[in-house]
Amino acid sequence: MSDATAGLTPEELGAYFALVEVANLLQYAVDGHLRAEGDLSYLQFQILATLNDAPGGRLRMTDLADGLVHSRSGLTYQAGLLDKRGLITRSPSPDDERSVMVTVTDAGRALVGRVLPGHVADVRRLLLDPLADGDLATLNDVLGRVRRHMRATPPRSARPRARRKS
Template structure:
């Protein structure tokens, strides 16, 4: 097994630095605009993308690559604020469905314009259309590879049905 070359290390550190800087800026904007954490924003945004505004908790946790216990805590915080509601799934009493409330949609709408402007300015303003296409072409397969080996806390649950 061989180590990483200088260009590989530089690319790796660039990706991690960009990710950290972008995450910090986004976290600040979400906190200031809607008193949301990035995970809470992802939960609300994911629910708003669902045609009925509802999804199973485990499906959301798997999509955002977040531990189920951490997700449960964040969902509890959102529920206390009246931004979501949790209820047993109609087809499986062991599953919990999370639904976006009108108040949740209002908070999401309030933060979304500023969020999109920040991401556009910090990430995409310095890119050409060709750069964006290259970024998607390069990082898509990396993301797919990482999804094949997610962290333990984010791995899909095994079915316990017999």
């Protein structure tokens, strides 16, 4: 993509670009499917699926935000949309009156179940099929390591707002 070569070897550059492009193409395709099948953005699907896996299908807003969204108002906005469609409900937490518990409804679970087969098929077709034996384990190993590294070195803007002044 440029003299981005400046300071990066062609091999480093290639890995960087390939990673970004593969992830983008994958998300674009999957997002299109989710919208067509369930009128869901990728983010909305992630929210529903995360809740779907959580014990009791419920999570605090703050816990739900982790990793999914960059600003809290963004989550409030998306939750509002899902709430309006009856896919989740929100209620004050019994423990901490400041918190809001988000819960997937039956309709929400049903919708996740409905889009999942196609979603999985997309992922398999685009990402998994071209992998050779052993590639999967390698990707898990390498990307897992990178992910742990990145989580340990979060970009300033992704830090919980609690940390802003501390």
